Amino acid sequence: MKKKYINSEDIALLEKQERVHLINSLGGFKSVSLIGTKSNDNSTNLAIFSSVLHLGASPALIALIFRPSPPERDTLRNILDSGYYTINHINESMYKKAHQTSARYDSDISEFDAVGLTPEYKKNFQAPFVKESHIQLGIQFKEKIDITINNTIMVIGEIVAIYIPKNCLNEDGFIDIEKANTITCSGLDSYHATRKLDRLSYAKPGKELTSISSLNKK
């Protein structure tokens, strides 16, 4: 493939929207999910995020980056006020509705109603899950870290509730999120389904890699 070279000066000279598209594409494929929250006066909010990041397994921590823009402020305030939120994987049948949650609706409008997704309350968890989502996580807020270099905020939460399709849990703990129809995204607005290549064995020096077979958890 014939390559184009772009340096810092070229990046600085780009028109703002072009730079946003370009730089956003460079990080590779991203997780994309819906964050469900509820405000102190019981208004629900639903927002799409492509910055969810696995942080560690013990304790089970997951991080999320907030930019200082208005639509994200409702979600952040609800998380800080209530201490709880949900992360819901997006599948092929709902990604257009999920994308529509990024429109700048007024604070008193629930994105659930506006885009046609269903809030679901389960086992006394106070934040709403998305009923149409196949993998749903209940998260307890733990810590907020200010990233001063560009005024973003990292919110760290602990996974305290997990709902996954029974037939997607493998016996070694791996969840086959492709089988659960979870999709991925790239850049600001590009959505992609996946096609599994392989699961590879734990790598050791001088040892040939093998495929890990998918055995469903009994």
Place this chain on the structure above:
Amino acid sequence: MKKKYINSEDIALLEKQERVHLINSLGGFKSVSLIGTKSNDNSTNLAIFSSVLHLGASPALIALIFRPSPPERDTLRNILDSGYYTINHINESMYKKAHQTSARYDSDISEFDAVGLTPEYKKNFQAPFVKESHIQLGIQFKEKIDITINNTIMVIGEIVAIYIPKNCLNEDGFIDIEKANTITCSGLDSYHATRKLDRLSYAKPGKELTSISSLNKK
């Protein structure tokens, strides 16, 4: 899909490796790339990471999470010592070699040689790119943030050099990373190619979403 419910107590009771697989799967699909570095005594190092995260476009910042485990220590030390590193997208033709870099080779062994990938030096950038990679980024170290809650470290860098296939750059700045054969991963060891669903227009309240056509940059 019939769902299984897992709560905090269930998670705590899982055997360690099972918990690692389970929690790692929950964040959704992840970017997966190779980080190339060079030590002060000119040894090269190459390591696979699935924690690369777009942080912002102005300035063009990209983040990376380090766990406190030994194989990652070489990469972190080289970044802090030299101030530069490369991020190289992984494609279908090289993902097994990329996975093999996660084996615990001794510090004096270059993973480039061990797994059969080719270091490439370009335009006086001091860290090695991966020649087999179609999207290559040169990064200048900016800041290190200690995440004390689980002893991980976030390293933030600025994108100062970009090499992308000419035919993958769209006229609005979007890079078609699927066309560049970039793959994604889930969990610790599962690799996936992608199938584009659509690019969706900027969402506004009450406005129908449309597809964004892919026009190559002239």
